[in-house]
Amino acid sequence: MKLHINLFFILLSGSLGFAQDHSKELVYNTPNSQGLDSAYIYHKVDSIMTRGIQERAFPGAQLLVAKNNAIIYHEAFGYHTYDSLQAVSKKDLYDLASVTKIAGPLPVLMQLHDQGKLDLDQNFSYYWKPWRHRKDKKDLTVREVLAHQAGLEPYIVFASKLIRKNGKLKRRFVRHHYSHIFSVKIYDSLYLHNRFYRKMKRIINRSNVSDEKKYKYSGLSFLLYPEIIKNITGVDYEDYVTDSIYRPMGANTLMFNPTGKYPDSLIVPTEIDNIFRNKTVHGWVHDENAGLMGGVSGNAGLFGTALDLAKLIYMYQNMGVYGNKRYISEGTMKEFTKAQYAENDNKRALGFDKPLLNNSELSISQASPAPEVSPNSFGHGGFTGTYVWADPDNNLLFIFLSNRVYPNRSHRALYNLNIRPSLQQVFYRADEHE
Template sequence: MIFNVNDDSNANFDTAFNLLARSADAGVFPGAVAAIGHSDGLLRVGAYGSRCLVPEKLPVLPDTLYDLASLTKVVATTPLFLIFQEKGWLSAMDKVSYYIDGFDEGNKKHITLLNLLTHTSGMKAHVRLDQMCRDRRDAVRYITELPLLHDPGERVVYSCLGYILLGHILEKVGDDRLDALCKRYVFDPLDMHNTSFNPEPGNIAATEYDEKEGRPLVGLCHDENARFLGGVSGNAGLFSNIYDLAIFGQMLINNGLHKGRRFLSGASIKAMTRNYTSHLNEDRGLGWCIRGSRLGGMEEVYISAGDLMPPEAYGHTGFTGTSLWIDPEDDLFIILLSNRVHPSRDNTEFLRFRLLFHNAVMAGMEK
């Protein structure tokens, strides 16, 4: 079921969408598109504000593409891993050293793909590869040679570097580039035809103003490392719109089914959403953040799920102002796409707004 944008036929969520509209008007973000759905489809969609402020003001449209940033990890890289696992091509318990030379020394020899997926590898969170490396091959070498911050399995440290390596490994296993593999195994089977790396120019939300280029980034990956890697990386680089992500969210709520056909096995969904790190400092599944019952998570101050989602809910955010949360207990998915980094990443008001928006949606479920 697809609603027209700003359809108010489901009044239960008026509070949430009024908050969205007011926040866009107040400059908490330039613009946003949000969707609420369940196992049968979409319940409500709304688009507010502008997709671009400079050099000209352009309105958000229902099908505006957004730079998903780190949602790439769970919409592209993680499902591709699960599909390859189901095919018997790899295992979460495989050592990284099986695929990448240089991981067979010291504590690195203990790092598994599971560690990469749960951010427990002990690797650094982030380095600027574009400032250290010449090309993709050199980037893999550089990451491989970095010292570990912690022993593998000792602590959750959210690491884009780990997911860059995971994307590289999937390319080796699938014998093709990551963008081609994701299209073949994830996006085409799910009819997500507006989802891609390096999208064609058009209706795309602007992100940060690039001083070097003298213009905002539009259709170019905001993440510096993914952009250095040609816009195709396991950690970031994916673009999509609200309707394609609603397909993805509905598939997850339906335990891996898409239009009655099996996309992911129920066993994979269970494995993906298991809390592997309840004994550590954050709650993590395969790629996803598990809501859990404690504070903390993907932001230092605000967990993006809000206060009212149950512990079993799982989700992820993107630095550009995107998020996807799945609440199986209440048969609910919530998608929020914004470009809060346009024209500057200094805008952090969005972090609190996202929490408030999710609280209003959850309260609306009971009306």
């Protein structure tokens, strides 16, 4: 049982008086320092994580939890893969999958809203011109699109356009060597035709829209935000979010395409892909659509460590402030993190996920996330098994990182065992065991 705590950080934080520090910056401390039962937390988390690994919910995982401004739990479990050769480290970099949506384009969109450059009730087609000529899309608002209320198709498998019936890649789209025409690197020795993204956009622009306006999760618009952000700011999306968000808060491991920027040994592999890469996806984005955009997208593609991701989510929890810097106005944070169409049975905020509308009344097997979270809490999950949640009412931050899709995406024990809500629940109940 891993009943150990990082004493270095505990002693450091205690000696500097961090336990009483009310600045908007994360520091390490113990669960007991925040009135929670350390022994109970470590026992329960160990039990849940051990079962998850034994039942192949994931080969390894990492959990970081902060209460108030103190990181009270940060531990790694298991291995990178089921061969048990490399143990998970707290410095490991994970493919964040759809957590990218709230960690990549969303903070930029919120800043643009603060600057008066993005109007939530303006037609999305005002910012994405091709939709101005699409009868079913021209009147959709930014608010409807961000809240998944617009009726857009959930997902389009663009990789299917690359593959012949015999499973081989079409040479008109993919080559094994770089050239000025095939310059979009999509994996080791795989280069995509420069104009394929145009094809993706055409398909999105022509995609169906439901006549019925109700909650329907769609990631399609997040494939467009990088270009929209560049159109509005004049700066490449990756550079903008790095320079305006990640670098100022010291979240330097939040990055796209980490191969060559971060030690390969500390990048957790995701899936053994049999769609078009036909090898283990390691250091490249798992999501195929993001991969076809060269790994830099708004729907997926971001990698990060638990600690640096926690800085960003903690900024959200503090309504736009981290350290001594305000990144997003409090008004914008409150608007983006509230349910937009609850009267229409849509729990979603703007980009952010929210608890089920009757979440507090549900059992742990039915709730999403844990039943104890506040209605004002928010977060997002990722297909690879990642999950982040911020609860400003309880000052509780939850970060779970795993590669549950290893060796393939058919592994669903993470969901069937209710791993993430069960872990989250531990920290809401820990004060009952003092």
